Amino acid sequence: MSADHSPSRLDDTAAGLCAFLDASPTPFHACATAAALLESAGFTRLVERDRWPTAPGEYYLIRGGSLIAWRTGRSADPAAPLRIVGAHTDSPGLRIKPNPDLVREGWQQLGVEVYGGPLLASWVDRDLGLAGRIAVRSPDGTGAGTRLLTVDEPLLRVSELAIHLNRGVNTEGLVLNPQLHLAPHWGLGDQPGDLRGFLADRLELARGDVLGWDLMPYDLTPARRIGRDRALIASARLDNQATCYAAVQALIRAADDPSGRHLIALFDHEEVGSVSERGAQSTLLASTLERIVLAAGGDREDLLRALAGTVIASGDMAHATHPNYPDKHEPHHRIAMNGGPVLKINNQLRYATDAVGAAAFELACEQAGVPVQRFVVRSDLPCGSTVGPITSALTGASTVDFGAPTLSMHSIRELCGVADQAMYADALTAFLAPAGS
Incomplete structure (x- = not known):
């Protein structure tokens, strides 16, 4: 054939x-x-x-x-x-921690852990959505089930340090500490952003009915054909x-x-x-x-x-x-x-x-x-x-x-x-x- x-x-x-x-x-x-x-x-x-x-x-x-x-x-x-x-x-990518809500310098952030071996620098300055599996209380309150969630909108961002404050970045490379530099911000304020409450609202549940999650940020840019002859796919x-x-x-x-x-x-x-x-x-x-x-x-x-x-x-x-x-x-x-x-x-x-x-x-x-x-x-x-x-x-x-x-x-x-x-x-x-x- x-x-x-x-x-x-x-x-x-x-x-x-x-x-x-x-x-x-x-x-x-x-x-x-x-x-x-x-x-x-x-x-x-x-x-x-x-x-x-x-x-x-x-x-x-x-x-x-x-x-x-x-x-x-x-x-x-x-x-x-x-x-x-x-x-x-x-x-490879980032995963949301169990107790993720952070506040630093007036920014509401989410704690993340690195999953696998991603090219970390590629995650900087991207519009990120949030998706995964949520463990929720069963309707009768005695057990648990799971729901899929996709927040397909620009919710999170990991912002890079300006070149004026990191003069060697173009010659020495971008070095990111996973604990210090990768937590995405998703709001402003002096109080935590309450991820559990956010998830409950999206799933139309009571806050206490959200029991856990396997959540990961993801790039919102859609898969698309590129190149002079559109012979390639970037995704x-x-x-x-x-x-x-x-x-x-x-x-x-x-x-x-x-x-x-x-x-x-x-x-x-x-x-x-x-x-x-x-x-x-x-x-x-x-x-x-x-x-x-x-x-x-x-x-x-x-x-x-x-x-x-x-x-x-x-x-x-x-x-x-x-x-x-x-x-x-x-x-x-x-x-x-x-x-x-x-x-x-x-x-x-x-x-x-x-x-x-x-x-x-x-x-x-x-x-x-x-x-x-x-x-x-x-x-x-x-x-x-x-x-x-x-x-x-x-x-x-x-x-x-x-x-x-x-x-x-x-x-x-x-x-x-x-x-x-x-x-x-x-x-x-x-x-x-x-x-x-």
């Missing part, structure tokens, strides 16, 4: 991704946005505490900021192997919601392979190590796979047989070669924007790719008619990591790490290519539903 790079296909890809990004300021929102796309394609949400259906079908579950979705084909063999695409919903959270969107699209499109078993796993907390009840190091993927096999009439032996033939593609954005810093890249592994999906290889196993996994992904790209690029970090620089090595170790499944070219990774605003996103989804569709399966 040949890849479709027609203007209409690229327009659809860019519009769909930008809409996904704009609707997903937090991992919780990303799961809700993905769920809406899946449900429109016929997927049914399952609850982990319920008994799952035994009939083949299209299902998904959400645990906090993580989502797993799958399709079970008509194969009667519960030990049939799976094709899995992994990604993560979270991005927050491309790392790694671009992969989440491509995975969802690929799972929906893989319906043309009715016999296969396809699954996507979108994990929260990758940026801080994946150790949580819903991170890649949790039981979420393993327990879901076991329940899929059990629902098909299999047992533990069938699960282990299925895993022995399973292949996982772990998707996370990749570093495009930066034109202003070419010396920071491995000279024999240049990565071009809009040059196609990127195989990520590291012999210290920061990426899980080996020859077998690489072959599976290259065959998928060949089937999809898209080119393949290969990334390794310079031998004198440390390498980042992904959920790939974690899922590989926990499942024993052959795993490959891949990505789409990106600039400004971990900035509040990153950059990717429109054609790359179309090729990304094409490659993942072919990976989930390989020819001859």
Whole structure:
């Protein structure tokens, strides 16, 4: 098959991704946005505490900021192997503290903690909204539930010190102390701004019914196409919601392979190590796979047989070669924007790719008619990591790490290519539903 790079296909890809990004300021929102796309394609949400259906079908579950979705084909063999695409919903940034209300020098501020490894300087002098998950008292007062909140308006700002008071900033760089310099201001006054009361008003609740929050500021600038030929997309959270969107699209499109078993796993907390009840190091993927096999009439032996033939593609954005810093890249592994999906290889196993996994992904790209690029970090620089090595170790499944070219990774605003996103989804569709399966 040949890849479709027609203007209409690229327009659809860019519009769909930008809409996904704009609707997903937090991992919780990303799961809700993905769920809406899946449900429109016929997927049914399952609850982990319920008994799952035994009939083949299209299902998904959400645990906090993580989502797993799958399709079970008509194969009667519960030990049939799976094709899995992994990604993560979270991005580096700032998170609101539990006791956030501050007053300094007549300014009302909110205390924040750094989440992951963001480029802190990119958060300065931005119009910031506020979004996340709020824990609220149940109507009968005996329990608690959660509500999503999006304050999509210029509420917060972290202001930089004027150059007159920091003369060396352009030669020595902007140095920010996370405790002292990152608290955003959101009002003026000598009394705290009362975040809990603000949230209660927005949710139309009594103040005492707001029990807790997982809240994060976010950049209000919408995702948009840029450049002379509008061949690029600039947005927050491309790392790694671009992969989440491509995975969802690929799972929906893989319906043309009715016999296969396809699954996507979108994990929260990758940026801080994946150790949580819903991170890649949790039981979420393993327990879901076991329940899929059990629902098909299999047992533990069938699960282990299925895993022995399973292949996982772990998707996370990749570093495009930066034109202003070419010396920071491995000279024999240049990565071009809009040059196609990127195989990520590291012999210290920061990426899980080996020859077998690489072959599976290259065959998928060949089937999809898209080119393949290969990334390794310079031998004198440390390498980042992904959920790939974690899922590989926990499942024993052959795993490959891949990505789409990106600039400004971990900035509040990153950059990717429109054609790359179309090729990304094409490659993942072919990976989930390989020819001859």
